[in-house]
Amino acid sequence: GQNIDQPTEMTATEGAIVQINCTYQTSGFNGLFWYQQHAGEAPTFLSYNVLDGLEEKGRFSSFLSRSKGYSYLLLKELQMKDSASYLCAVYILTGGGNKLTFGTGTQLKVEL
């Protein structure tokens, strides 16, 4: 089976840095995604890691360690608009078809 864990909620201050962790146990791993979802809206793609290491994209960075089954999303210079749910998702190769399997999401609240 698959297991993807991330904290349910986090709170951070505007202008600060926050790290959202994700651990996973799965077979057929073929990459890890981070998505952002504002309340009442569609999830939007943030990052994709398939190799170990850090991927940086503006204020957002994502890290992957395949051997540890661990990833994190780093958000710098937090803004109020970053308040959203952040979804960790693993891409899994299966015999029947490849699929993106999501964790339960981390609700991030950015405060003044």
Added chain:
Amino acid sequence: DTAVSQTPKYLVTQMGNDKSIKCEQNLGHDTMYWYKQDSKKFLKIMFSYNNKELIINETVPNRFSPKSPDKAHLNLHINSLELGDSAVYFCASSASFRDPRGGYTFGSGTRLTVV
């Protein structure tokens, strides 16, 4: 121009009714999906179609029947609606189910409420 559009955005209906949700993508993608997001915000895959062919069916009750008339459309028909079907249903697409690099593009969701 919306990349993945689904209609309706809201759907309120009584138990036992049959309803459909439509989805269209203009990205030229080969693969389309239906996901269900429950009240705890957990997003779970239901179906996946590649070039009109079903490739994933995640043990969804057979009251749910997807249909893909062409690779740009994936509709979801639900028979005999139950209270537990209340959720937000998201359609998504990707360039190819073999190559994940571009990620999935999601529609804006259909909030289904069964009363």
